Amino acid sequence: MTEEMFQLIKGATEAFGPSGSEEPIREFIEARVKDYVDEVRTDALGNLICIKRGPADGKKVLLDAHMDEIGLIVTHIDDKGFLRFSNIGGVNPYIALGERVYFANGTTGVVGIEKIDDPKEVKLEKLFIDIGAKDKAEAESRVRVGDMAAFQRHAERMGSRIVSKAMDDRIGCVVVMETLRRTKSPRHTIYAVFAVQEEVGLRGARVAAFGIEPDVGIAVDVTRTGDTPKGITMDVCLGKGAAIKVKDSSLICHPGLRKYLERLAAERNIPYQLEVLEAGGTDSGAIQMTKAGVPAAVISVPCRYIHTPSEVVDENDVEACINLLVAAVESPLDF
Amino acid sequence: MTSYNEKARCEYLVDVKAFLKKVSEAPGVSGFEYRTVAPIIQEFMAPLVDEIRTDALGNLIGFKRGEAGRRNPKVMLAGHMDEVGLIVTKIDDRGFLRFTDMGGVDPRILPGHEVVVHGKMPLRGIVGVKPPHVMTADEMSKTYKMEDLFIDVGLPAEKVRELVSVGDLVTYHRQFTELMGDLVAGKSFDDRAGVAVILVALEELRKYRYTADVYAVATTQEEAGLRGATVSSYGIFPDVAIAIDVCQGDTPGVPEWRTQSVGKGPALCVGGNIHPKVYEGLTKAAADLGISVQQEVAPGPTGTDAWAMQMAREGVATGLISIPLRYMHTSVETLSVGDIEKAGKILARFIASVDAGFVEGLTKWI
Known part of the structure; x- marks a missing residue:
């Protein structure tokens, strides 16, 4: 992977953007894709919608990656200046404990816990954020109830792997951004949706797809792997290529479109693997159910330790996903 | 305004038992109904409707035009054609298949089951288990979880990998069986029995003059979350929508108040998911025909296509007719053929x- 590409991933993952507070990541993406598309707009929920026009006889193809990340939201500031919080999306209290977090305005905090006698007592309601304030007034000068925080981590390379926070789903955003950049002659009009609020219920994709009414929808998101010690029973491995989803709990991918993607990958020697994800959903679940129905599929980036501050992907899988998505928008999609 | 037209009576085109046998034995797990089940239904439905089409989620939509009236109401009928089943998640080093369920399958019924793995070709397989001799005392006292189970197709790993991929579907291997009386047993009557009701209703409609335009939909992905009905009802946007599904039949060990008797007629549902006037209309149709029905009460969403259809767009007036069925989501689902025929007759008269x-009148809830 080129240094330029790594820097793009680093920038995208390190940008701030828990569900509902996606402004920083939206600005990051908009600045980097606007030269490669014909039109950019933001809708009522904050989705960034980028249109790259194709020939008139092409289809309307919605490419989706969600730009929100999981995070924490301040619910109460106590007299001593400690912050109580709730979760935005799936935050495991064991993983949050001891983390360093940051707010949109740059305030840093650490996650501490009340005195407990048993590790089983590690629950979100026992945790708090310490931003170094001496009292409530000082805390309130930096943070307000309702403010969100994200994990604070830098992206790093580990051999062919890359580790960072928020790979879910900034790596999907990078795949779609690169697809927009690398697609010179789209066969279709591409509606690239960088969606909000996926982690809290596929909300951005639902309204974006309703507004766009696409002919085809393809989401790019991360998926779990079965290749870690005593892990889940799953065939997907890091480094074995783009994962073409068969199903997860939010959708059964359109079999015609899914097989079309498999054929494309095989023809172009793009490494791929098939994915059945038992627990978890993706934006395509919402896209598929739009109005009278939309054929939808998912290209997944295999990712270890999802919803932790150290999500790990393989650079070759990322390349495979980009190649497959470029191939898809340059092909007739006559499945 | 209903008139019974004797002259239109003719031989039944639909042989309910023959249809049930054919569709019950066909594999069609949610999302993959289009392969084998939809063509069979299409073959039976085509002579009974004016047009037939499919949509983006694979719903099979038959259209039967009513006589031109002041305004032809749109009536949607929904019976789901998918079934619960299994899906391959992993092929292990020795060629055993690991799987998870599609829809609600109880892992406790699977050990010892014969299945068909739908790979490059249909492969017969069995769900294997650890024999009692090699179980620990602790294992003996526990029931199986899905992750403990595996499918053995009898081939070495390399051969299995040639024929089977992750994502391939697995269905119960089970033949349709006629029990005594008019009871039949088999897999996937939930809810191909509902589709059978729709066929009977379309057939029965030939006896009537009516102005409603009927959209007869064999829906997809009900077991995965009412997905087919959600998009098809958005597309059709009917004035009235009736789901035909199954309900719990009388079974030893299940309290009577939770069940309906198999063979004593279909059940008509009441509750917030059902428009009172649609319920009333179905009840009246049954009374006019002298067919006795049972009553099912759903305090909340019914968990059937009726829920998805009621929530379509600005809201749709819905009804639900249920066929009592024993042993739901197993391969020995049991029901009465007579209940299906009665439900079809009631449905036609209502339409x-x-x-x-x-x-x-539907614009007022009561």
Whole structure:
């Protein structure tokens, strides 16, 4: 992977953007894709919608990656200046404990816990954020109830792997951004949706797809792997290529479109693997159910330790996903 | 306004038992109904409707035009054609297949089951288990979880990998069986019995004059979350929508108040998911025909296509007819053929009673 590409991933993952507070990541993406598309707009929920026009006889193809990340939201500031919080999306209290977090305005905090006698007592309601304030007034000068925080981590390379926070789903955003950049002659009009609020219920994709009414929808998101010690029973491995989803709990991918993607990958020697994800959903679940129905599929980036501050992907899988998505928008999609 | 037209009576095109046998034995797990089940239904439905089409989620939509009226009401019928089943998640080093369920399958019924793995070709397999001799005392006292189970197709790993991929579907291997009386047993009557009711109703409609335009939908992905009905009802946007599904039949160990008797007629549902006037109309149709029905009560969403259809767009007036069925989601689902025929007759008479006036009345809930 080129240094330029790594820097793009680093920038995208390190940008701030828990569900509902996606402004920083939206600005990051908009600045980097606007030269490669014909039109950019933001809708009522904050989705960034980028249109790259194709020939008139092409289809309307919605490419989706969600730009929100999981995070924490301040619910109460106590007299001593400690912050109580709730979760935005799936935050495991064991993983949050001891983390360093940051707010949109740059305030840093650490996650501490009340005195407990048993590790089983590690629950979100026992945790708090310490931003170094001496009292409530000082805390309130930096943070307000309702403010969100994200994990604070830098992206790093580990051999062919890359580790960072928020790979879910900034790596999907990078795949779609690169697809927009690398697609010179789209066969279709591409509606690239960088969606909000996926982690809290596929909300951005639902309204974006309703507004766009696409002919085809393809989401790019991360998926779990079965290749870690005593892990889940799953065939997907890091480094074995783009994962073409068969199903997860939010959708059964359109079999015609899914097989079309498999054929494309095989023809172009793009490494791929098939994915059945038992627990978890993706934006395509919402896209598929739009109005009278939309054929939808998912290209997944295999990712270890999802919803932790150290999500790990393989650079070759990322390349495979980009190649497959470029191939898809340059092909007739006559499945 | 309903008139019974004797001259239109003719030989039944639909042999309910023959249809049930054919569709029950066909594999069609949610999302993959289009392969084998939809073509069979299409073959039976085509002579009974004016047009037939499919949509983006694979719903099979038959259209039967009513006589031109002041305003032809749109009536949607929904019976789901998918079934619960299994899907391959991993092929292990020795060629055993690991799987998870599609829809609600109880892992405790699977050990010892014969299955068909739908790979490059259909492969017979069995769900294997650890024999009692090699179980620990602790294992003996526990029931199986899905992750403990595996499918053995009898081939070495490399051969299995040639024929089977992750994502391939697995269905119960089970033949349709006629029990005594008019009871039959088999897999996937949930809810191909509902599709059978729709066929009977379309057939029965030939006896009536009516103005409703009927959309007969064999829906997809009900077991995965009412997905087919959600998009098809958005597309059709009917004035009245009736789901035909199955309900719990009388079974030893299940309290009577939770079940309906198999063979004593279909159950008509009441509750917030059901428009009172649609329920009333179905009840009246049954009474007019002298068919006795049972009553099912759903305090909340019914968990059937009726829920998805009620929530379509600005809201749709819905009804639900249920066929009592024992042993739901197993391969020995058991029901009475007579209940299906009765439900079809009630449904046809109800459709014939739906006119512009009835639809205008629906704008008031009570």
